[in-house]
Amino acid sequence: MRRMAWLLALWLVPGVAPALEIRDAGHLWMDDTTLLARLDLDMALPEVLVDALENGVTLGFRLEAQAEPDRWLPGRPLARAEQRVQLSYFPLNRHYLVTSRDGERRELRPTLGDALEQSARRLGRVHLEGLPEELREAPEGFRLNARLSLDYTALPLPLQLDAGLRGELTARQEWYGWSLD
Amino acid sequence: MVARLKGLPWGLLGMSLLFILLLASLLVMGDAAQHQARFERLFIWLLVFHAVVLIVLAGLIIYQVVRMFWQYRQGVPGSRLTLRLVSGFMLVAVLPVSVVYYFSYEFLSEGVDSWFDVRVDSALEDALELSRSSLDLRVRQLAEETQEIMENLEGVSEGLMGLTLNDYRRDLGAQELTLVGANNRIIASSTDSPIRQLPSPPSSDILMRVRPGQPYSRLEPEPDDQLVIRVVATTASRRPGTDNRILQAVYPVDPRMSALSLRVQDAFADYREFAYLRGPITQGFIFTMSLALAISLMAALWAGLVVARRLVQPVSDLVQGTRLVAAGDYGTRLQVRRADELGFLVQSFNAMTRTLNEARNEAERNRRLLDAERAYLESVLKHLRSGVLALDGSLRLRTANDAAGQILECDLQGARTRDISEVGRECPLVHQFFEAIRDPLAGHEAEWSRQVVVFTRSGRKVLMTRAVWLPTPGSGRGLHAIVFDDMTEFLKAQRDAAWGEVARRLAHEIKNPLTPIQLSAERLSRRLGRVLEGADREVLERASGTIIQQVEAMKTLVNAFRDYAQAPKLELGRTDVNQLVRDVSELYLGADGSSRVRLDLGEGLPAIRADAGRLRQLLHNLIRNAMEAAEEQERGDELRVDVATAFVESSSGSWIELRVRDNGPGIRPDLLERIFEPYTTDKPRGTGLGLAVAQKIVEEHGGIIECHNDDSGAGGAVFVIRIPVDEGSPSGAPAAEEEQPR
Missing domain, CATH: 1.20.120 (Four Helix Bundle (Hemerythrin (Met), subunit A))
Incomplete structure (x- = not known):
């Protein structure tokens, strides 16, 4: 609910979204129950988030992917997956730290570009499991939709409030889709 | 609820x-x-x-x-x-x-x-820098040592490499030493813990940064909040085409140092x-x-x-x-919403409006009662034949009934609140009336009565007047209530009755001896005329002639009295008044055939029920009276009598009006009011009964007669007779006060 309230508030306020794009969905592979996709992501941050990151604020990124029937009206997703990474600054060696969702995998990168690239690689590996039989039999009638976004609720509240109300951030992100044919 | x-x-x-x-x-x-x-x-x-x-x-x-x-x-x-x-x-x-x-x-x-102190900021920065320097020193040291190991491994065969790495690992206190060959093939590895997972080859970004003889090293955090130092080195004599081996070493940082550094870093990051x-x-x-x-x-x-x-x-x-x-709605009640002074004010307002409403209702009841009383009083006053006037203390007219206006010949209803003297300037009778009663009015006499005589164009009016002064208690003001009756007709009727009685007795007492006197005189003349001669006979004939002539005159006089006193016995029939006038006027043709009676007869006059003989007598009396009046003025050749008829309609009914006008001297004003009384005449030879009989005939037909002098400049008297056209009521003429021809 809280997240929805924030999203609603930030959605209504015009602002600058991080340049989080999904360029392509390559290397699609599907077996009986699993769809593997490697999404080509392009991640760039607005200045306010770069400042925040270098001043100790941890940024969270999320990639949502779902397989659903390819039709005009959106339907109930048949399978869905979510990837999360955190990006933070590591002052002891002036590197950027990319941490997995569970915190087990940590990778350091000397530049922000490297760190974003590593984050994109991490997020871009999607595993959709539990696919229904009809998708496997006729994949041309289905689509893979994915959305990459910044986790606003993970930001410190003053930053959410200030940047959100100033219009420096927005929660709007686009869905990208590919046919599974 | x-x-x-x-x-x-x-x-x-x-x-x-x-x-x-x-x-x-x-x-x-x-x-x-x-x-x-x-x-x-x-x-x-x-x-x-x-x-x-x-x-x-x-x-x-x-x-x-x-x-x-x-x-x-x-x-x-x-x-x-x-x-x-x-x-x-x-x-x-x-x-x-x-x-x-x-x-x-x-x-x-x-x-x-x-909250943010520059010194704290600086201290944290310094602490971080201190930690960073300390760790950098350790990193550089380990990098150099790892490079030396890498150099030392140049000649070691792959079979002994595991043991060699194990020895080096123990000597340097490393967690892990891994030698990687081409295509990230792990040649040998040594770890400090048998449960540690298999060593992973260096990541591609690290490999990109490794130069021959220049190891790449960095500090890395571990998931268990521990720091490790990773060093990746290759030999300085690395040559293309040879088996380029890379040594990756992972050294643990002293736990205390690691904890302190991470704590400093966390504090710095938080700050x-x-x-x-x-x-x-x-x-x-x-x-x-x-x-x-x-x-x-x-x-x-x-x-x-x-x-x-x-x-x-x-x-x-x-x-x-x-x-x-203010708009008159005294039924207004306000809702009392509060219990404070404003509420009390509202309650007082409600009490005030309630009182006002009751007072208004009471006043309304009184007004209605007063209106009813006034309406009743006005109705009574309206139907009174007596005139009633009310004047205030300053003699302003407050009330006047219709009868008062009719008697005083003035529109008194429109003169209310006006000073009576002012009204008198417009109405002569009012002026005369109040001049006559001004003294008792001015003196505020409590009650008085007197007979007032006023003069109108058609004669005088006798008004019997009674008045009372009604003072308003405590105010010094009051009201004059004046009641007066027009006694003229009443007194006239009394006189007429008296004259009728006199005439009847005279006729009876005088006529009886006249015939014997006349017969006796004729017998004396007849018998003595044969006896006497000369002068005696002449005296006898003259004396008897005089007696007979005077007796005839007395008979005429007595007949006139009889006609006046005789009870009416009309023979009514349809009578054409115009024809009657023409018939009578022919009797007054002159020797030369010219008539001295000029006719102006109205056309289309309806016939009336009347006694033609009596009307003819009426006309004779009036025309003869007019001629005698003209002759009295010695205007022989200029003698003229105008007779006009007309049909008149008024609120009191339809009338045939007969108007007889002469060009004589007119009637003396002192006789005008008594002109129709017996023996009222200013002619030396008149009996004084002609106009009295004329009035009697008119009244027998239910009509009215009046006389006035012509004030248009022609002079002479004008007699106006009105006979009702209504066939059913010849004696039911309307009251004289309703329609008074002038």
Whole structure:
């Protein structure tokens, strides 16, 4: 609910979204129950988030992917997956730290570009499991939709409030889709 | 129950609840501001709640303010007072809140900045730099040692490599030493723990940074909050085409050093984040405070509106009620909404209107009673044949009935409230009447009566007048009530009756001896005439002739008396008045055939029921009277009598009017009022009975006759006779006062 309230508030306020794009969905592979996709992501941050990151604020990124029937009206997703990474600054060696969702995998990168690239690689590996039989039999009638976004609720509240109300951030992100044919 | 629920001030209760919630939310917000986690958890809800409250309050206030200004423009009672009160409330609320807001803003702006000390910032930076330097030193040292090991491994065969790496690992206290060959093939590896997972080859980004003889090293955090130093080295003599091997070493950092460094880093990161967020935090506080201020001001404005409305409502009710009372609605009752002084005022207003209503009803009852009495009195006065006048002390006319106006020949209804002297200038009879009674009126005599004689163009009027002075108790003022009767006709009728009786007796007493006297005189003349001769005979004949002649004259006189006194015995029949006039006028043809009677007969006259013989006598009497009057003036050749007929319609009925005019000297004014009485004549040879008989004939036919002198300049007297056309009532002529020909 809280997240929805924030999203609603930030959605209504015009602002600058991080340049989080999904360029392509390559290397699609599907077996009986699993769809593997490697999404080509392009991640760039607005200045306010770069400042925040270098001043100790941890940024969270999320990639949502779902397989659903390819039709005009959106339907109930048949399978869905979510990837999360955190990006933070590591002052002891002036590197950027990319941490997995569970915190087990940590990778350091000397530049922000490297760190974003590593984050994109991490997020871009999607595993959709539990696919229904009809998708496997006729994949041309289905689509893979994915959305990459910044986790606003993970930001410190003053930053959410200030940047959100100033219009420096927005929660709007686009869905990208590919046919599974 | 429903009525009781409806009577509750739901708006006030709702706003009170809202205000309490607002205070609670502000308290929560103040408490949450002290705890970051709670602040982040609650802030959005508080923000949403305040936004909702703000929108609700803004809506309510906009509605109330628009309504207030609309009422102000419409001039609704109490709206001006409401506007002033609300303005006052707002002024009282805005001034202190603005002062508090200003100082709070200053405190927040400056206060938050004061939390960040430059020295603390610098100390943390230095501590981090110290940790960084210490670790860098260790990293460089380990990098050099790892490079030496890599150089030493140049000649070691792959079969002995595992043991060699194990020895080096133990010597250097490393966690892991891994030798990687081409294509990331692990040649050998040594770890300090058998449960440690298999070593992973260096990542591609590390491999890109490794140069021959220049190891790549860096500090890395471990998931268990430990630091490790990773060094990747290759031989300095690395040549293309050879098996380029890479040694990766992972060294643990001293746990204490690691913990201290991470703690310093965390503190530094937190401080930097906090310092970075101080602007947003300040803005957030100011935003929250502004929100609270806006809500407080709106609540104050709303409360001011409500309080002002509740305060002004009784005043508005009173103003509205006063307007209604001023408009005559004494039934107005105001709802008593309060138990304070304003409520008492409303109760007093209700008591006042109740009293006024009762007084108005009582006055209305009295007025109706008075109207009924006045209507009754006016009805009585209207039907009275006596004239009634009421004059106030200054002789202004207050009341006059119709009979008074008819008797005094003046429109007295239109002369009310006017001074009677002023009215007298327009109505001669009124002037004469009040000149005659001015003295007793001026003297305010309590009660008096007198006979007043006034003169009109057609004669005099005798008015029997009685009056009383009705003083108004305690005021020194009063009212003259004057009642008068026109006794003229009554007195005339009395005289006529007396004359009739005289005439009847005269005729009876005188006529009887006349015939023997005449016969005796004729016998004496006849017998003695034969005896006497000469002068005696001549004396006898002259004396007997005189006797016989005088007896004849007396007979004529007696017959005239008889005609006057004789009870009417009419032989009524359809009579054409114009033909009758023509017949009579032919009797007055001159020797030369010319007539001295000029006719002006109206056309289309209806026939009337009348005694033609009596009417003929009437005409003879009038024409003869006119001729004798003209002859008296010795105007022989100029003698002229005009006879005119006309059909007249008036409110009293239809009449045949007969008008006889002569060109004689007219009637002396002193005789004018008695002209129709017997023996009233100014002619030496007249009997004085002709006009009396004429009047009698007219009255027998239910008509009226009147006489006046012609004042148009031609001179002479004018006799006007009206005979009713109504066949059924020859004796039912309308009252003379209803239609008086002039």
